[in-house]
Amino acid sequence: MTKTDAPAQTSGLAGVIAGKSSIGFIDGKQGILRYRGYDIHELAEKSSFEETVFLLWNGELPSRAELADFTTFLASQREVPAPILEFIQNAPSDANPMGLLRTAVSALGQYDADAEDMSDAANKRKAGRLTAQLATLVAAIERCRQGLEPVAPDAALGHAANYLFMLRGERPDATESRALDVCLVLHADHGFNASTFSAKVTSATLSDMHSAITSAVATLKGPLHGGANQRVREMLDDIGSADRVPEWVESKLAKKERIMGFGHRVYKVEDPRARHLRAGAEALSDKGNPALLDISSRLVDVVNEAKGLQVNVDFWSASLYSYLGLDPLSFPAIFALSRISGWTTHVMEQYADNKLIRPRAEYVGPGPREYVAVDDRA
Numbered sequence: 001m002t003k004t005d006a007p008a009q010t011s012g013l014a015g016v017i018a019g020k021s022s023i024g025f026i027d028g029k030q031g032i033l034r035y036r037g038y039d040i041h042e043l044a045e046k047s048s049f050e051e052t053v054f055l056l057w058n059g060e061l062p063s064r065a066e067l068a069d070f071t072t073f074l075a076s077q078r079e080v081p082a083p084i085l086e087f088i089q090n091a092p093s094d095a096n097p098m099g100l101l102r103t104a105v106s107a108l109g110q111y112d113a114d115a116e117d118m119s120d121a122a123n124k125r126k127a128g129r130l131t132a133q134l135a136t137l138v139a140a141i142e143r144c145r146q147g148l149e150p151v152a153p154d155a156a157l158g159h160a161a162n163y164l165f166m167l168r169g170e171r172p173d174a175t176e177s178r179a180l181d182v183c184l185v186l187h188a189d190h191g192f193n194a195s196t197f198s199a200k201v202t203s204a205t206l207s208d209m210h211s212a213i214t215s216a217v218a219t220l221k222g223p224l225h226g227g228a229n230q231r232v233r234e235m236l237d238d239i240g241s242a243d244r245v246p247e248w249v250e251s252k253l254a255k256k257e258r259i260m261g262f263g264h265r266v267y268k269v270e271d272p273r274a275r276h277l278r279a280g281a282e283a284l285s286d287k288g289n290p291a292l293l294d295i296s297s298r299l300v301d302v303v304n305e306a307k308g309l310q311v312n313v314d315f316w317s318a319s320l321y322s323y324l325g326l327d328p329l330s331f332p333a334i335f336a337l338s339r340i341s342g343w344t345t346h347v348m349e350q351y352a353d354n355k356l357i358r359p360r361a362e363y364v365g366p367g368p369r370e371y372v373a374v375d376d377r378a
Helices: 040-046 049-058 064-076 082-090 097-111 120-145 159-168 174-186 194-204 209-220 228-239 242-254 274-287 291-307 313-323 328-352
Strands: 024-027 032-035
Touching: 032 040, 032 049, 040 174, 040 274, 049 064, 049 120, 049 159, 049 174, 049 328, 064 120, 064 159, 082 097, 082 120, 097 120, 097 209, 097 328, 120 159, 120 209, 120 328, 159 174, 174 274, 174 313, 174 328, 194 209, 194 328, 209 328, 228 242, 228 291, 228 313, 228 328, 242 291, 274 291, 274 313, 291 313, 313 328
Parallel strands: none
Antiparallel strands: 024 032
């Protein structure tokens, strides 16, 4: 195929419509994000993670009775098979949390009675177990990294509060629980992002849900996707104080180096999720180093004035997660706690109207060549 015969393409598939979906709507120019038609601002202010998951999976908000039943169902699915917890406990102390999570998610499929059942009902049950179990896995991984024993889940707690409980061994206060709950709502889905698209490609082969979610976790492990807020925290530590921000930014711009947490592949204005994350960080700032907010606020002003760039979802989540006492190395795994809801929704949508995803590549290698026998090669 010659270059003129090649279909239109862009680097990294930027802007390419790769399929239809009824799950999320994004308008990058206007800064709009909706789940199933509901504005992200309303969901962040009024909804819970459990309610948001129900909405994503079923297309409608639940009634009070449906929400109560669904919350009970998720809470009942949190236990993880003992051999998987043993694997986490026996892993090297310096093992990457996302690497452990990827392997543990894959292993869960070997213990799931519905693993190879591709019916709609079985896939929804698997989605529920994965959503519930991921929090248990992430908490266990972090506890074991600290040399501590995993904490069993508490069925009386909501999803966000239970995660913090399993992480700390003590119940969080209402402000902490709500702050994390909002984070989970905000990160639940975001169109055909890299990890979601990876899950779709896997499920389009009619591979099982655990395989598809393993693909998503593996994709999220990359620093250009799930590790961005970890790098924001490292950046804030590097700056050190608010009065150093102007010279630090000037140095970065002079070297044409990227400033983490600013700009977005989709949004041309401020990420609509950012303001809620900032509010959460401000509500928790008395629980940690207040300098993080001082540096962040000054950085927003200086970068916006110098380059006109707006913050993205990773910028304020770095401070919020830090005030919750989370280790920066675990930030990408916290992202997975929420995005599992979107991943499973897209997988089920793919199964419902499946077609193998098989794009073409534009060939840019050598033209036709004749084979030369090995003894005749120079």
